[in-house]
Amino acid sequence: MLRGEKIGLRARHEDDIPVLLTELHDDVAGSSRSESAPWRPIPPGSEESRLSLDRKDDAIVSFSVVDLDGGALLGSASLWGIDNHNRSAHLGLGLRPSARGRGHGTEVVAVLCHYGFVVRGLRRLQVETLEDNAAMLRAAEGNGFVREGVLRSAAWVMGEFLDEVLLGLLVQDWKARPGG
Numbered sequence: 001m002l003r004g005e006k007i008g009l010r011a012r013h014e015d016d017i018p019v020l021l022t023e024l025h026d027d028v029a030g031s032s033r034s035e036s037a038p039w040r041p042i043p044p045g046s047e048e049s050r051l052s053l054d055r056k057d058d059a060i061v062s063f064s065v066v067d068l069d070g071g072a073l074l075g076s077a078s079l080w081g082i083d084n085h086n087r088s089a090h091l092g093l094g095l096r097p098s099a100r101g102r103g104h105g106t107e108v109v110a111v112l113c114h115y116g117f118v119v120r121g122l123r124r125l126q127v128e129t130l131e132d133n134a135a136m137l138r139a140a141e142g143n144g145f146v147r148e149g150v151l152r153s154a155a156w157v158m159g160e161f162l163d164e165v166l167l168g169l170l171v172q173d174w175k176a177r178p179g180g
Helices: 018-026 028-032 104-119 134-141 173-175
Strands: 008-009 058-068 073-083 088-097 123-128 146-157 160-170
Touching: 008 104, 018 028, 018 073, 018 104, 028 104, 028 146, 058 104, 058 123, 058 160, 088 104, 104 123, 104 134, 104 173, 134 160, 160 173
Parallel strands: 088 123
Antiparallel strands: 008 058, 058 073, 073 088, 123 160, 146 160
């Protein structure tokens, strides 16, 4: 398990999946904001789910986010689009409604940065998020990510196009930060 101060990132367990599907994926509006594809129902146990335990895709590493004080499941996090040649990846996370607003997102991003830069030896991490996702922007920028641009009308979400903000962090900039 990768550990922060209050949260841990561990392998996804079978009993995490129904909770994450119910509280993250089955929230049509929320899921539509975090996925780059139209929402559709996914039956329990389906290997199509991005939450599946049996993914064979080397370009994604998925974690369950847990509270270190008691082990409660807080959400899901991942490095995805891992490019070993260019040594880069994207990161994402989704917290259960009960875990939001308590600073967990900032800590999850910090632990994902440690995993990407130290464990995987990557040199660049990237975040794309909707322009109105203040929590993710705070979590990324709080960990040293820099806004690199806005992708205008890049995301079709529930009947309208929204702008996405592109943020990046290089390993040398991360290492120069306290705790990096």
